[in-house]
Amino acid sequence: MANSRRDPGAQPVLHRGSHVDALGDPTGELCVVSWNIQFGVEVEAAAEALGTAEPLRAADLILLQEMDEEGTERIARQIGADYVFASLGPHRQTGRSFGNAVLSRWPLSREDAFVLPHRSAVQGQERLVVGAVASVGSSSVAVWSVHAEVPTLSPPKRRRQFDAIARVDQRRADLPMVAGGDFNTMTRRGVAAVDAAMATAGATRVSVGADPTLRRGGREFALDHIYARDLTPIDRGVVHGIAASDHRPLWVRLEL
Numbered sequence: 001m002a003n004s005r006r007d008p009g010a011q012p013v014l015h016r017g018s019h020v021d022a023l024g025d026p027t028g029e030l031c032v033v034s035w036n037i038q039f040g041v042e043v044e045a046a047a048e049a050l051g052t053a054e055p056l057r058a059a060d061l062i063l064l065q066e067m068d069e070e071g072t073e074r075i076a077r078q079i080g081a082d083y084v085f086a087s088l089g090p091h092r093q094t095g096r097s098f099g100n101a102v103l104s105r106w107p108l109s110r111e112d113a114f115v116l117p118h119r120s121a122v123q124g125q126e127r128l129v130v131g132a133v134a135s136v137g138s139s140s141v142a143v144w145s146v147h148a149e150v151p152t153l154s155p156p157k158r159r160r161q162f163d164a165i166a167r168v169d170q171r172r173a174d175l176p177m178v179a180g181g182d183f184n185t186m187t188r189r190g191v192a193a194v195d196a197a198m199a200t201a202g203a204t205r206v207s208v209g210a211d212p213t214l215r216r217g218g219r220e221f222a223l224d225h226i227y228a229r230d231l232t233p234i235d236r237g238v239v240h241g242i243a244a245s246d247h248r249p250l251w252v253r254l255e256l
Contacts, residue, residue: 026137086113146181
């Protein structure tokens, strides 16, 4: 839920950093976590959870939304990760940058960010996709952190956003791929629209079967999803009971 503003034609601002001390040996599996940390406010609690809670503490790749550069750097430093963060500007409510991040316990390269089509009809904000290539031992994996607009945007415009998310990976189509984040899918029809778009990139929803990631007004919603190409799903789930965000962290384990 954003109110970020930017000058017309301005590009996302990328922030990169590394806090990886030593690389381990690949295990043949990849643990991926996606988490919308509401307005990036409870960063300390989120970092604590990512460093101690099972299975979050085993994550190789962490995809975050609603972050700023300081919070991203703090989490990366605390858990020992490379990171890339991108924003389109400050959030009207917080006055801080508002964007997406990719964190990795493996080296990142080829960092990039793309603006999704269509501003919010209510608040005028835009949404981002932030990506990089993670070098997991001898394997390279394209990684994308996604934040799509809320359903106040018309269904045709939301479908164009989903199509754009699938297209950003075209230049890396030769690599295994992970794309995850907050797609703001409030209905099964919305999830099906994302599934259809991501299928054009050869990706399937590997988080299927996980619990919903948001509870609001007594109802449960599956807003967050993880998709993958050329990676075999082993297990998936959400972690309940963490108070760092209104969203629950979503995780998957994949076979490299």
